[in-house]
Amino acid sequence: xxxxxxxxxxxxxxxxxxxxxxxxxxxxxxxxxxxxxxxxxxxxxxxxxxxxxxxxxxxxxxxxxxxxxxxxxxxxxxxxxxxxxxxxxxxxxxxxxxxxxxxxxxxxxxxxxxxxxxxxxxxxxxxxxxxxxxxxxxxxxxxxxxxxxxxxxxxxxxxxxxxxxxxxxxxxxxxxxxxx
Numbered sequence: 510x511x512x513x514x515x516x517x518x519x520x521x522x523x524x525x526x527x528x529x530x531x532x533x534x535x536x537x538x539x540x541x542x543x544x545x546x547x548x549x550x551x552x553x554x555x556x557x558x559x560x561x562x563x564x565x566x567x568x569x570x571x572x573x574x575x576x577x578x579x580x581x582x583x584x585x586x587x588x589x590x591x592x593x594x595x596x597x598x599x600x601x602x603x604x605x606x607x608x609x610x611x612x613x614x615x616x617x618x619x620x621x622x623x624x625x626x627x628x629x630x631x632x633x634x635x636x637x638x639x640x641x642x643x644x645x646x647x648x649x650x651x652x653x654x655x656x657x658x659x660x661x662x663x664x665x666x667x668x669x670x671x672x673x674x675x676x677x678x679x680x681x682x683x684x685x686x687x688x689x
Contacts, residue, residue, distance in 0.1 A: 525666070544653075544676040545667060546646075548660035554681050556688040557641055561634045568630065572623045579616045586612055645684050649676075 552558055590605045597605065650658050658676070661667050 542655050543657045543659065544655050544674050545659040545661055546680055547675065547677045549663055551677055551681060552638065552642065555638065555642060556685040558638045561638055565630060565634055569627060572627065576616070576620060576623065579619055583609065583612045583616055642684065645687065646680070649680055649683065
C-alpha cells in the first residue's frame with residue numbers, strides 16, 4: 510500500500526511557515542529564543558508514530574490477506590472451469606463464466622475500496638500524530654521559554670544553525686515518555 514505524501518507536504522509547509530516567522534521576528538526589537546527540530550526524525554522516532562504504523566500495518570496485512578483469499582477464489586473458479594469446460598453444456602458454461610466475472614468484479618471493487626481506505630487511514634494517522642507532536646511542541650516551547658521552534662527536513666530548510674539550537678533529542682525523549 511502506498512505511503513501518503515501528505516506527511517512530506519505538511520512538513521515542508523510547516524518549515525516554510527517557520528522560516529517566514531523567523532524572518533518576521535528578525536525585525537522585532539527584543540531578542541527571541543529560537544530552537545529547531547529535525548521534523549522527519551522527530552516524527553519517525555516518536556513512539557506514538559511507531560505504534561500507529563504498527564497498528565496500520567496489522568490492518569494492511571488483514572486487507573492483503575482478504576485480497577489474497579478473493580484472488581484464490583477467482584483462480585480456483587477459473588481453474589475448475591478450464592478443467593471441466595469440455596464436459597459442460599452451453600448453459601453451464603455461461604453460468605460459470607458469469608460467476609467468474611462476478612468474482613472478478615468483487616475483487617476489483619474490494620481492491621479499490623481497500624486502496625481508498627488505506628489512504629484515508631494513513632492520512633488520518635498522520636494528522637493525529639502530527640497534531641499530538643504540534644501540541645507537545647507548544648507546551649515544550651512555553652516550558653523552555655522558546656519564542657520559535659523551526660522544523661528542518663532532510664532536504665534542508667535551514668542553511669546553518671548551531672547544534673545547541675537542535676532540541677530534537679530532548680523533545681523525542683520527553684515526547685516518548687508521555688506515550689508510556
